[in-house]
Amino acid sequence: MPASPTSSKGRTGVLLVNLGTPDSPSTSDVRRYLNEFLTDARVIDMPAALRYPLFQGLVVPLRAPKSAKIYQQLWDERGSPLLYHGLDLQKLVQETLGKDYLVAFGMRYQNPSIEAALQQLRDAAVDRIIVLPLFPQYAAASTGSVQEKVMDIVKDWWVVPSISFISTFVDDPGFIGTFATLGKAEMAKRDYDHVVFSYHGIPERHVLKGSHKGYCKLGSCCNSYNKNNRYCYRAQCFETSRQLATALGLGPEQYTTTFQSRLQSRLRDPWLQPYTDEVLKTLPGKGIKNVLAFSPAFVADCLETTIEVGEEFKEMFEQAGGAHWQLVPSLNSHPQWVQAVADMIRRN
Template sequence: MEATALQSPMSTANGSGQKSLGKTGVLLVNLGTPDSPAVPDVRKYLREFLMDGRVIDVPYAVRTVLVNGIIAPFRAPKSAKIYKELWDEQGSPLKYYGYKVEKLVQAELGDDYVVKLAMRYQSPSIDTALDAFQKLALTDIVVLPFFPQYASASTGSVYEKVMDILKTWQVIPKVRFVNRFLEHPKFIEGFAQNARNYMATHEFDHFLFSYHGLPERQIRKGDVSKAVCKFGACCESLRADNQYCYRAQCFETTRLLVKALNIPEGKYTTSFQSRLGNDPWIKPYTDDIIKEMPGKGIKSVLAFSPAFVADCLETTIEVGEEYKEIFEEAGGTHWQLVESLNDSPLWIETVVDLVKG
């Protein structure tokens, strides 16, 4: 009997060239956002986010006291005011761009795929998306966290959440996790393309690449050899022994963007933002770097935030507005944020490529 006679009429080709009996589920996961900028919704979001043991990696009892007794009650009103600045007529950019990407990727992939957006914290939830997948008898599931660089507190947390749900299923289909995508040429070109629009109309003295920060202890925990991480020269290249170091991945992202944009050596800086608490976080700190720039003759800066694929509080408000104010108070004259990829054609192409593997 010929092989073709054994194949079901329902079979479709997957990315490996093999035949698949059913559809592939695609789970696109971003960090999350409050349901509204109201204080109760922001407090609820902060509690879920900060109670994640991969985000604040201290014992559960200590984390409970910190988050529910101190951080969420006092930080929620302040954060709510900032979220109100971010919100527009469509809502939270992180969420509405997510839905646009979901729709565009679904259109590109076609009927052999089912694409669902989820947030690690709040809605739409990972639980809801996977529940829908479970009812479809999917052949494969591809999980794509929207974090260009791997970190335990972001990508690792998505993996853990997905696996906690899947382990309860009687039938678990083939699952593939996308680990990181900072090296993807279209991801790099997407940011480079956005930057060139500004570089064509203004000459910048310096280029700043600001990434979300992490506590140093989390980087050390990821160094399984206990011999690589020095928070210095060890990040000057991305190698097998430091491939999961978030800091090293961020410096590699900068190098790729610098190359794509032909930025001269000495005219760019990599730094880290969004510190929380008193423990040391990975350095250099973005706000400290900014304060020093005007005194060094740097009056015009093009700023990137390449840890985020959609504009959000950390890009639009923190880098775009708060850091601009710090820069201008220190004597700077021109500060420009390069927007995130959002729903740009190159980002959609990147996602499709990552899904197809």
């Protein structure tokens, strides 16, 4: 019998990417992080001649000391939660996928860098690369920025393997299921009057710039998730809310979808609405005293979840007359989430 041909197929490389974190909560490291983040043309979409002097010369120097104090509250004995949860996820997904895969982890801004993670995969001569930005809902300023950075790096490689991107997992059963599991655990501890799904905000113009043939009207067009708005950030957020509400057994009147973390005045530069901080202040007046809050735009604990939603919004809610505000923990490296990530990789 003729000898079987030797397979040349190598391992599949996997690149998990999250947004980024300062190397430490010191003002200098926070300034370095903000400089890289806020001068990304996909985050601040203004001409470079305006963007760099405005943010490097004015915004970042003013903001860095204040942000450093907040990061100091977030840091714990393991360091930055966004970093160590990402590394934990990388390790566990690697164990789940096995030897036919090589899983690397990088940050869009700062360390470990996307470039270093890609070099790890390149050195291992992987057969192909699957890139999974850890942002459930696609936005040009997050997933789009990661995709652009990856392609900018590999364009200089003489040999570029097949590369594919998982651009969104807004309605992935494992993603929805894990958040539902965590939510139900909190709901088992006490009764809640209402659920708030709070997503990171983006400028309305970012949504309109990406609208398919002018489909987006920033209104009822998000009542369904379809081929015309599958990459609309706002539509994806509302779809995630609907999916989570169904998994949690909530009716339409039992939850609200809101947007947080706007950077600029809505009068000069409107961001997606309704705004979380404004909505939560109205809830106690409606008899809603106990609220369960989710941050479904984030898969790992970070400043925007732990501090903003978990602490700052809690204080605002109580000052407005609320009794109890509870943040549902993020997915981090929950076993169900690890399996969901592995399943998404295998399907691709």
